[in-house]
Amino acid sequence: MADELAPEVKKTERWGSRVGVILAVAGSAVGLGNFLRFPGVASQHGGGAFMIPYFLALVLLGIPICWAEWSMGRYGGKKGLHSSPAILGVIGRGRWARYLGAIGILIPLVVFFYYSLIESWCLRYVWLYIKGGMDLGADAGQFVAHSGDVFSKVAASDANGLFRGESLSASGFWVAVFIMNMWLVYRGLTGGIGKFCEWAMPAMALCAVIVLARVLTLGSPPAAAGRSVADGLGFMWNPRWEYLAQPETWLAAAGQIFFSLSVGFGVIINYASYLRRKEDVALSGLTASATNELFEVGLGGMITIPAAFLFFGALVAGQSTFGLGFNTLPVVFEYMGPAGRFIGATWFFMLFLAAITSSISMLQPVKAFVEEALGVTKGASAIIVTAACAAGALWVLYFSKDLVGLDTMDFWAGSFFIVVLATVQVILFGWVFQLGRGGSIFGARRSMHEVNSYGLIRVPGLFGLIIKYVSPVFLLAVLTSFVVKDLGGKLTELGEKPVALATVIFILVILALIMVAIRVGESRWRAAGIDIDNEIDENDGALS
Amino acid sequence: MTESVTAAIDGLSGLGLGIMIVSLAGVVILLIWCYAKILTAPPPPDHDDE
Numbered sequence: 237m238a239d240e241l242a243p244e245v246k247k248t249e250r251w252g253s254r255v256g257v258i259l260a261v262a263g264s265a266v267g268l269g270n271f272l273r274f275p276g277v278a279s280q281h282g283g284g285a286f287m288i289p290y291f292l293a294l295v296l297l298g299i300p301i302c303w304a305e306w307s308m309g310r311y312g313g314k315k316g317l318h319s320s321p322a323i324l325g326v327i328g329r330g331r332w333a334r335y336l337g338a339i340g341i342l343i344p345l346v347v348f349f350y351y352s353l354i355e356s357w358c359l360r361y362v363w364l365y366i367k368g369g370m371d372l373g374a375d376a377g378q379f380v381a382h383s384g385d386v387f388s389k390v391a392a393s394d395a396n397g398l399f400r401g402e403s404l405s406a407s408g409f410w411v412a413v414f415i416m417n418m419w420l421v422y423r424g425l426t427g428g429i430g431k432f433c434e435w436a437m438p439a440m441a442l443c444a445v446i447v448l449a450r451v452l453t454l455g456s457p458p459a460a461a462g463r464s465v466a467d468g469l470g471f472m473w474n475p476r477w478e479y480l481a482q483p484e485t486w487l488a489a490a491g492q493i494f495f496s497l498s499v500g501f502g503v504i505i506n507y508a509s510y511l512r513r514k515e516d517v518a519l520s521g522l523t524a525s526a527t528n529e530l531f532e533v534g535l536g537g538m539i540t541i542p543a544a545f546l547f548f549g550a551l552v553a554g555q556s557t558f559g560l561g562f563n564t565l566p567v568v569f570e571y572m573g574p575a576g577r578f579i580g581a582t583w584f585f586m587l588f589l590a591a592i593t594s595s596i597s598m599l600q601p602v603k604a605f606v607e608e609a610l611g612v613t614k615g616a617s618a619i620i621v622t623a624a625c626a627a628g629a630l631w632v633l634y635f636s637k638d639l640v641g642l643d644t645m646d647f648w649a650g651s652f653f654i655v656v657l658a659t660v661q662v663i664l665f666g667w668v669f670q671l672g673r674g675g676s677i678f679g680a681r682r683s684m685h686e687v688n689s690y691g692l693i694r695v696p697g698l699f700g701l702i703i704k705y706v707s708p709v710f711l712l713a714v715l716t717s718f719v720v721k722d723l724g725g726k727l728t729e730l731g732e733k734p735v736a737l738a739t740v741i742f743i744l745v746i747l748a749l750i751m752v753a754i755r756v757g758e759s760r761w762r763a764a765g766i767d768i769d770n771e772i773d774e775n776d777g778a779l780s
Numbered sequence: 781m782t783e784s785v786t787a788a789i790d791g792l793s794g795l796g797l798g799i800m801i802v803s804l805a806g807v808v809i810l811l812i813w814c815y816a817k818i819l820t821a822p823p824p825p826d827h828d829d830e
Contacts, residue, residue, distance in 0.1 A: 254818055254821075255815075255818065255819070258818065283796065284795065284796050284799035284800065287799055287803050291803075291806075466792060469792050469796070469800070470792045470793065470796055473792060473796040473797070473799055473800040474792060474793045474795065474796035475793075475795055475796060475799060512824045513824075514824045514825050515824045516821070516824070519814065519817055519818060519821075520818070522810075522814055523811075523814035523815060523818055526807065526810045526811045526814050527811060529807045529810075529811075530807050530808065530811050533803050533804065533807050534804050534807055534808065537800075537803075690824065690825075692817060692818070692821045693817070
């Protein structure tokens with residue numbers, strides 16, 4: 237049936253190898269959050285004690301939702317569909333699910349707008365370290381201020397506008413990064429994304445190990461005011477059990493796992509749709525999650541906070557992701573002396589790799605959707621996707637003052653909508669898909685049959701019940717906490733900051749355009765005779 | 781390196797060190813097990829399904 241889609245979609249793309257798709261999914265998941273957000277959240281919420289709710293959330297929330305997404309993607313791929321709206325329409329057996337799937341295109345598209353910029357900051361920091369432009373001066377008392385100045389220049393956050401001094405340099409690095417992303421995605425799954433991730437993931441691990449080795453050998457330098465790296469490790473890992481009695485700790489753990497694994501992003505569902513019909517998803521999903529955990533717990537948890545605590549003490553607690561990564565750590569590298577230049581370049585190259593393996597994963601679902609819904613050729617989709625991404629990124633670049641445009645997109649698309657989409661997905665998979673022919677209202681046999689089909693491991697049936705009952709409750713708790721803690725402030729901000737309001741309107745316009753494209757695609761798919769409402773389910777016979 | 785890593789271990793409480801080691805070891809063992817299974821598994825039966 238895919239043969240009746242766009243000419244370029246006729247020959248279905250497939251992943252070249254199991255490891256290729258696993259590293260691509262892991263590359264999508266491993267991002268700045270693994271190295272900067274996780275250690276900050278863990279040290280703020282009980283240190284070592286945080287690992288208990290963290291690993292529980294991994295088992296009860298993260299991995300089950302990953303399995304659900306991998307399974308939904310492979311299922312949609314069997315019908316020749318690769319975009320989140322089309323696949324969720326199949327899983328949810330109808331139009332409303334298809335239109336909710338628009339969020340699965342909106343999120344990667346909007347997040348790409350600002351993520352490509354953050355990626356360009358990382359590349360610029362690498363460049364600054366290589367050419368020796370990261371000199372924070374001779375006065376250690378001014379390191380923090382100078383580091384802040386450098387970040388302000390790199391991010392061009394002093395004022396709005398495009399064609400002015402700092403913004404022009406920022407634009408130059410962004411153009412380079414943008415071209416790299418487009419080139420990789422349009423080279424295809426195997427030759428572009430897969431091949432790049434197979435190289436980039438080990439390179440990222442190597443960079444992290446180099447930085448880790450330096451951090452662990454810092455000892456107790458003179459600038460550390462008597463603190464040693466041991467204190468930093470203690471700050472990160474010593475358990476403070478009283479935090480386990482606080483609901484915020486459990487929500488923070490659930491939120492961290494959730495954002496870390498790239499679930500609810502519209503990416504896994506798209507990537508998994510290119511699996512072969514009889515390919516495993518159970519072990520592949522688990523392996524991709526485990527790879528992400530290695531970078532998060534094994535490397536992120538050992539580098540950032542211990543290094544920053546050494547020189548700043550408990551002041552590092554509560555720092556923002558950007559503050560820790562782009563302001564504080566350059567000061568730490570400065571304190572390292574001559575070696576700091578190499579370590580700084582290595583660190584930011586690692587962040588750049590973490591960012592680009594994520595950003596290419598955001599482009600692929602958008603590319604697939606444009607080709608699938610509009611029926612255009614690869615060349616036409618390249619023009620449409622490039623134009624859309626450039627327009628959005630230029631919006632963020634233009635409204636760079638105090639990073640208001642970026643922050644607004646990050647909150648709505650990069651946080652709020654992700655929780656919404658994940659909730660929709662687990663309800664569709666655990667309830668609507670399960671209730672197809674042969675599925676009982678209380679059980680999860682039908683959903684788990686899909687997870688375990690052609691599996692290299694057998695996922696216990698208990699996980700079906702977790703997907704059905706526990707994951708939605710967890711997600712609703714995260715969503716409620718979000719609404720209570722952050723939504724009020726963000727809505728107030730819309731009234732106070734015209735740029736934030738304009739950015740939200742911009743996002744809503746994009747959502748409306750995606751819905752129009754879904755409407756166009758729906759007509760095309762029906763005319764082509766594609767089973768978009770899942771009238772024919774191959775699992776019917778298997779379950780009877 | 782040995783000296784400063786030892787210093788790092790000294791600075792952690794016993795429990796903190798234990799949690800760190802268990803967390804790291806757990807992740808690494810899971811990862812090795814997963815990749816060992818993936819790399820030794822037979823290819824999917826429908827290589828020609830395109």
